Amino acid sequence: MASVRLVTLKALHGSTSSLFNLTQSLRPLTQFSTIRAFSATMSPPSTAVVYENQGPPDAVVRVIEVPPVEIKEKDVCVKMLAAPINPSDINRIEGVYPVRPQVPAVGGYEGVGEVHSLGSAVTGLAPGDWVIPSPPSFGTWQTYIVKEQSVWHKIDKSTPMEYAATATVNPLSALRMLEDFGNLKAGDSIVQNGATSIVGQCIIQLAHTRGIHSINIIRDRAGSEEVKEKLKKLGADEVYTESQLEVKNVKSLLTSVPEPAVGYNCVGGNSASLVLKFLRQGGTMVTYGGMSKKPVTVPTSAFIFKDLSLRGFWLQKWMSSDKAMECRNMIDYILGVAREGKLTYEMELVPFNDFHTALDKSLGKLGSQPKQVIKF
Structure with missing residues (x-):
């Protein structure tokens, strides 16, 4: 097993014991599970999903015990309730995401937890409150987290746990x-x-x-008719497979829906070209992903004769631009819509003990699966 420097405990939990110094820097991480710092206020020990190097997630992550850490006066100790496995979490572990924590690190970027204990200077929170890290914060795949109060946003406890855990990214x-x-x-x-x-x-x-119509493109696959019906039950106006759009004029398919002003592309390649074909004069296509790993290609006529605009969107950049309060207000709105039953999506709650199975499902090893949400 690879050795880990003592200083990495700070990366895992936000603080570390002053009883040790960096001359004891090359001990296996598991040796620290028996260490206890002499402090009046400490967190419980935690179980965490850790990776010490970037690489294939199923090869580099492991579940370990992490010792208690000090709860400082402005800190909040949160007992995690649930946290999802997002594609961006996978990319961070692989080392291909633009922003990622220094290794070794605890996985996970969003989730929901319950306040366990508080530092002496913390106000506005009490044990039992539900909180989420907002903006999201590294290290949610662990049973207890200690971070400053400013990280945590109190939410309504009547929110379904799995929606509270997944509201901040998608x-x-x-x-x-x-x-x-x-x-x-x-x-x-x-x-x-x-x-x-x-x-x-x-x-x-x-x-x-909001009374906005949606035209939706899905890939050709078995069961596409059932997928269409499912999306229409969610409120979709039109749903087409990519092969249905292999016509000279896709807009001729529109009957009661106006030409769209905005298109959203998370696939790239031919699928992105189909989005462009639907857009009205002066429309905008926003790219926020590239699942096909193929480039977006645009015919010259789309720029000259239709005056189309191409934009990009990355949530993390938006959240890093002094938008903390606006972000929290929007999350409260989203959670309110979820509580009303007007925002639903398929998820699978998986016990933390089965983390590696959930990881395999998220990696696509077991076929198409719903989003995996770890329940602690």
């Missing part, structure tokens, strides 16, 4: 893109590929609550 991306591009209003329409993704499903539902 639904917030959907809401921001609806608000940030095209000045959309009731009666307008949007077009998107990747409509079966959680972001895609959220775009359909959040648009529907």
Whole structure:
């Protein structure tokens, strides 16, 4: 087993004991499970999913015991309740995501927890409150987390746990893109590929609550008719497979839905070209992903004769631009919609003991699976 420097305990839990110094820097991490610092206020020991090097997640992550850490006066100790495995979590472990923690690190980036204990200077929170890290914060795949109060946002405890755990990345991306591009209003329409993704499903539902029509593109696969019906039940106006759009004029397929002002692309390649074909004069295509790993190609005529605009969206960049309060207000809105039953998407709650099975499902080893949410 690889050795880990003592200083890495700070990266795992935010603080470390002053009883040891860096001359004891090359001890296996498991040796620290018996260490206890002499402090009046300490967190419980934690179980965490750790990776010491970037690489294939199923090869580099392991579940370990992490010793208690000091709870300082402005700190909050949170007992985690649930946290999802997102594609971006996988990419961070692989080392291919633009922003990632220094290794060794605890995995996970969003989730929901319950306040366990508080530092002496913390106000506005009490044990038993539900909180989420907002903006999201590294290291949610562990049973206890100690971070400053400023990290935590108190939420309504009547929120379904799995939605509280997953509101900050995918639904917030959907809401921001609806608000940030095209000045959309009731009666307008949007077009998107990747409509079966959680972001895609959220775009359909959040648009529907605002009176905005949606045209949705899905890939050709077995059971596509059932997928169409499922998306229409969520509020989709039109759903097409990519092969259905192999016509000279895709807009001829539209009957009661106006030409879309904004398109959302998370696939790339031919699928992105189909989004462009639907857009009205002066429309905008927003790219927020590239699942096909193929480039977006645009015919010259789209720029010259249709005056189309191409934009990009990355939620983490938006959240890092002094948007903390706006971010929290939007999360409260999303959670309110979820409590009303107007925002739903398929998830599978998996016990923490079965983390590696959930990871295999998230990596696609077991076929198409719903989003995996770890329940601690």
